[in-house]
Amino acid sequence: MRVLFWLVGALALVLTACAPTAAPARPAPSAAPAPAASAATALPTPAARPANPEVILATTTSTQDSGLLDVLIPVFESATGYQVKPIAVGTGQALALGARGEADVVLVHAPEAEQEWMAAGNGTTRLLVMHNDFVLLGPADDPAGVRGAPSAEAGFARIAQAQAPFVSRGDDSGTHKQEQAIWQKAAFDPRGQAWYQEAGQGMGATLNIANEKRAYTLSDRGTYLARQSGLQLDIVLEGAKALLNVYHVMPVSPTKLPKVNAAGGQAFADFLVSPATQEVIGQYGADRFGQPLFVPDAGKREDEVSG
Amino acid sequence: MDVVWSAVVQAVRLIASGDPEVLRVTALSLQVSLTATGLSLLVGVPLGTWLALARFPGRRLLLGLVNTGMGMPPVVAGLVITVLLWRSGPLGELRLLYTPTAIVVAQFVLAAPIVTGLTVAAMQQLNPRLRLQILALGATRWQLLALLVREARLPLLAAIMAGFGAVISEVGASMMVGGNIPGQTRVLTTATVLETSKGNFDLALALGLLLLVLIYAVNLTLTWVQQRERPL
Amino acid sequence: MDGAALLSLRGVQVRRGGRTILDVPALDVRPHEALAVVGPNGAGKSTLLQVMALLLAPDAGEVRFQGAPVDARRNPVPVRRRMAVVFQEPLLFDTSVFANVATGLRLRGGNRAVVRERVALWLARLGIAHLAGRAARTLSAGEARRASLARALVLEPELLLLDEPFGALDYPTRQALLAELPPLLAAARTTTVLVTHDPTEARALATRAIALHAGRVVAEGSLEAVLPAAGLLPAAGNSLRALEPADPLRSRAEIE
Numbered sequence: 001m002r003v004l005f006w007l008v009g010a011l012a013l014v015l016t017a018c019a020p021t022a023a024p025a026r027p028a029p030s031a032a033p034a035p036a037a038s039a040a041t042a043l044p045t046p047a048a049r050p051a052n053p054e055v056i057l058a059t060t061t062s063t064q065d066s067g068l069l070d071v072l073i074p075v076f077e078s079a080t081g082y083q084v085k086p087i088a089v090g091t092g093q094a095l096a097l098g099a100r101g102e103a104d105v106v107l108v109h110a111p112e113a114e115q116e117w118m119a120a121g122n123g124t125t126r127l128l129v130m131h132n133d134f135v136l137l138g139p140a141d142d143p144a145g146v147r148g149a150p151s152a153e154a155g156f157a158r159i160a161q162a163q164a165p166f167v168s169r170g171d172d173s174g175t176h177k178q179e180q181a182i183w184q185k186a187a188f189d190p191r192g193q194a195w196y197q198e199a200g201q202g203m204g205a206t207l208n209i210a211n212e213k214r215a216y217t218l219s220d221r222g223t224y225l226a227r228q229s230g231l232q233l234d235i236v237l238e239g240a241k242a243l244l245n246v247y248h249v250m251p252v253s254p255t256k257l258p259k260v261n262a263a264g265g266q267a268f269a270d271f272l273v274s275p276a277t278q279e280v281i282g283q284y285g286a287d288r289f290g291q292p293l294f295v296p297d298a299g300k301r302e303d304e305v306s307g
Numbered sequence: 308m309d310v311v312w313s314a315v316v317q318a319v320r321l322i323a324s325g326d327p328e329v330l331r332v333t334a335l336s337l338q339v340s341l342t343a344t345g346l347s348l349l350v351g352v353p354l355g356t357w358l359a360l361a362r363f364p365g366r367r368l369l370l371g372l373v374n375t376g377m378g379m380p381p382v383v384a385g386l387v388i389t390v391l392l393w394r395s396g397p398l399g400e401l402r403l404l405y406t407p408t409a410i411v412v413a414q415f416v417l418a419a420p421i422v423t424g425l426t427v428a429a430m431q432q433l434n435p436r437l438r439l440q441i442l443a444l445g446a447t448r449w450q451l452l453a454l455l456v457r458e459a460r461l462p463l464l465a466a467i468m469a470g471f472g473a474v475i476s477e478v479g480a481s482m483m484v485g486g487n488i489p490g491q492t493r494v495l496t497t498a499t500v501l502e503t504s505k506g507n508f509d510l511a512l513a514l515g516l517l518l519l520v521l522i523y524a525v526n527l528t529l530t531w532v533q534q535r536e537r538p539l
Numbered sequence: 540m541d542g543a544a545l546l547s548l549r550g551v552q553v554r555r556g557g558r559t560i561l562d563v564p565a566l567d568v569r570p571h572e573a574l575a576v577v578g579p580n581g582a583g584k585s586t587l588l589q590v591m592a593l594l595l596a597p598d599a600g601e602v603r604f605q606g607a608p609v610d611a612r613r614n615p616v617p618v619r620r621r622m623a624v625v626f627q628e629p630l631l632f633d634t635s636v637f638a639n640v641a642t643g644l645r646l647r648g649g650n651r652a653v654v655r656e657r658v659a660l661w662l663a664r665l666g667i668a669h670l671a672g673r674a675a676r677t678l679s680a681g682e683a684r685r686a687s688l689a690r691a692l693v694l695e696p697e698l699l700l701l702d703e704p705f706g707a708l709d710y711p712t713r714q715a716l717l718a719e720l721p722p723l724l725a726a727a728r729t730t731t732v733l734v735t736h737d738p739t740e741a742r743a744l745a746t747r748a749i750a751l752h753a754g755r756v757v758a759e760g761s762l763e764a765v766l767p768a769a770g771l772l773p774a775a776g777n778s779l780r781a782l783e784p785a786d787p788l789r790s791r792a793e794i795e
Binding site for chain 2 (some may be wrong): 054061067084101201202226230257259
Binding site (some may be wrong): 366434437438440442443444445446447450454457458 | 547575579589592594616619622624626628630633634642643646647690700768
C-alpha cells in the first residue's frame with residue numbers, strides 16, 4: 001500500500017520533470033495535410049535568438065482552422081528564432097487581448113472593428129495580408145431563389161422575403177460580423193425572426209446545423225471546401241464584394257503595455273507581408289482542395305481587393 | 308450510428324499507427340492531469356486530515372470553502388487564473404500563461420478541494436479514539452498521518468479517483484489557461500472540442516474514446532488496488 | 540518530591556466547559572508496582588489515564604516521568620515511547636494481526652528481524668500465534684483484546700496503562716485473561732496502572748489503589764482498604780452479586 005503511494009508520487013514527479021518547456025515541432029493531425037514549407041528557401045537566413053523570443057499571436061478560430069498558420073508559423077520560427085503562441089479565439093476576444101497588451105500581434109478579418117481598434121491607438125500599424133471569401137450556402141433546391149441575385153444583400157433580402165431558414169454563427173466572430181454587415185446593407189434586421197437561428201458555435205458546427213435543417217448560411221470558402229463532401233448544401237451565391245473576407249495583421253502598440261513584445265509582433269507582421277510568405281499563402285490549399293484558399297494582397301490598397 | 312463506428316475504427320487506427328500528434332496530445336493530458344492530481348494529494352491529504360481532526364475557530368467556515376471548491380466550475384477557475392497570469396496581472400512575471408504548467412496549476416485548483424473534502428469525510432469516518440491509540444503507540448505527527456491514511460485507504464483511493472477524473476476530463480480551464488496551442492498545450496479534451504467545432508466528428512469521437520479508455524485504465528488500476536483483499 | 544517514583548503528578552487539574560473534571564493534588568506511581576485507579580463511570584479515570592499517558596495536557600499542575608518534568612504539548616513522543624496504553628476498545632488497525640502488533644516497534648524504527656522475533660514471541664505468550672496472518676477485523680472480541688494487549692506488551696514498556704481492558708468481554712474470556720495477564724506482567728516486572736470500575740479486575744491485577752469520585756481522589760492505599768470507599772462493592776446483603784460478571788450498566792445502577 002505504501003509502495004503504491006510512493007509510486008504515484010514518484011510518477012507525478014517524474015512526469016512534472018518531463019513536462020515540455022521549449023517549443024516542440026509544430027504538428028499536424030493525420031486528418032490535415034502535411035505542411036508545405038518548400039517556399040521558405042527565399043527567406044532570410046536564421047537570425048540569432050532574440051532577447052524576448054515569445055510572441056503571442058491573437059487570431060480567430062477560422063484562421064486557425066484553415067490550417068494556414070500550421071504552415072506559416074514553423075517557417076517564421078526557424079527563420080527568426082521567435083516562438084509563436086497562436087491563441088485562436090473569437091474576433092472580439094482577439095482584439096480585446098491585443099488592446100490589453102496580452103497579445104503581441106493580432107491577425108483578424110473584421111475591417112470595421114479593426115479600424116475602431118486602430119483608432120483607439122492599440123496598434124502600431126495595420127497591414128493588409130490576404131483575403132478569402134465567404135460563400136452563401138443553401139439547400140440544392142434553393143427555395144428562396146437566391147441564385148442569380150445581383151449582390152449579397154439582394155440574396156439575403158430574398159431569404160428574408162421567403163422566410164427561409166437561415167443559420168447564423170451568432171458568436172461575434174468575423175464571419176458573424178460579415179453576415180451582420182450584409183443584413184445592414186439589405187436594411188433588414190433578422191434577429192428575433194422564427195426562421196433565423198443563431199448557432200453560437202464555430203463554422204464546422206454551424207454548417208452541420210444548417211445541413212440538418214436544410215437552411216441557408218454564410219460560410220468561409222475554406223471550411224466549406226473542407227466539409228463539402230459531408231454536406232448537402234450548395235453555393236448559391238459567391239464572388240460578391242460584400243462576401244470578401246479581408247485579413248489584416250496589426251502589431252500591438254507597446255504604449256498599451258510595456259511588456260508587449262513590439263519587436264516580435266512587428267517581425268511577424270513583416271513576415272506575413274513578405275514576398276516569399278505571400279507566395280506560400282497563394283499556394284496554400286491547392287493540393288488539398290484543388291484551389292487555393294487565400295488570395296495574397298500585401299501592398300494593395302484595401303479598395304483594390306476584389307473577389 | 309455509423310459515425311460512432313467509424314470513430315472506433317479511426318481511434319484504433321490512430322493508436323496503432325502511433326500518430327505522433329495523437330500520442331503527444333495523450334501524453335500531455337496524462338502528464339498534466341497526473342501531476343495536478345499528485346500535487347493535490349500531497350496538499351489535500353494532510354490538509355484534509357488536519358481539518359478533520361483539529362478544532363479551531365472558523366473551522367466550519369474553512370470546511371464550507373473546501374466543499375464549495377469541490378463544485379468549482381472549471382471555466383471560472385480557468386478565467387480567474389488567466390487574469391492572474393496575464394502579463395498585466397499580479398503573477399505576470401512568471402510568464403506561465405499558455406504553458407502546460409499553467410494547466411497544471413488550474414487543474415490543481417480544481418482537484419485539491421475534491422481531494423481535501425473527501426479526505427475530511429474519510430478521516431471523520433474513523434474511530435476518533437484511533438488517533439489517541441496511534442499517538443499512545445509513540446507516533447510522531449507525520450507517523451500519525453501515515454497510519455491514519457493507511458486506515459482510511461479505501462475512501463482515500465476513491466478521493467484520488469475523483470480528483471483525477473475531474474481534471475482529466477475538464478476542458479474549460481485547460482482551454483483558457485493553456486490556449487490549446489498545437490504542440491504545446493493541446494490536450495485530449497481541448498483537441499476534442501476543436502475537432503468538434505471544425506466539424507470533424509469522427510476524429511473528435513475518436514479522441515473522446517481515447518480519453519475514455521485512458522480514464523478507465525487509470526481508474527481500473529486504482530480500483531484493483533482498492534479492492535484487493537490483503538490479509539498482510 | 541519523591542525521586543523514586545516512575546511517574547508523578549502534582550496539582551493536576553483538567554477543566555471542561557467551566558467544570559473541573561479532574562483534580563489530583565498528588566499521585567505517585569512507584570516502579571514495578573501495579574496500581575489500580577478505581578471509581579464509578581464518569582469519575583474521571585480515563586481522563587487521568589490520558590494525562591498520565593501524555594495524551595492530554597492538564598490545565599494546571601505538573602507531570603514528571605522519572606523525576607524529569609514532561610509536557611504533552613512539547614515533544615512528548617520520546618517519553619510516550621517508554622509507555623504503552625491499552626484502551627477500552629481494541630482499536631486494531633485494518634491490517635493483519637502481525638502488522639498490528641508490530642506497529643509500535645516499527646514506529647520506533649526497529650530492525651526487521653528483531654521485530655519479527657519479538658512479535659512472534661508475544662503473539663505466542665498471548666496465545667494468538669496462530670492468528671498472525673489473519674485480518675484484524677475478522678477477530679472475535681477476545682482475540683482482538685489479546686492482540687491489542689500483545690501490541691502494547693511487545694514494546695516492553697516501562698509503564699503500562701490499561702483502561703478498562705476487559706470490559707467488553709464475555710465471562711470465560713475475561714476469566715482466562717485475568718488469569719494469564721498477571722504472570723506475564725510480573726515476569727516482565729512492568730509498572731502497571733489499571734483503570735477499572737470492576738473490583739474483580741482490580742484484585743486480579745493490582746495491589747495498591749486510588750479511588751476517584753467526580754474527578755477527585757477520595758481514597759488511596761491498599762486495594763482492600765480503598766475498594767469499599769470507591770463505592771464499587773455491593774451492599775453486605777447482596778454478596779451473590781460480587782460473583783456475577785461485571786456489567787458496567789448494572790454496577791452504575793447499584794451505585795446510584
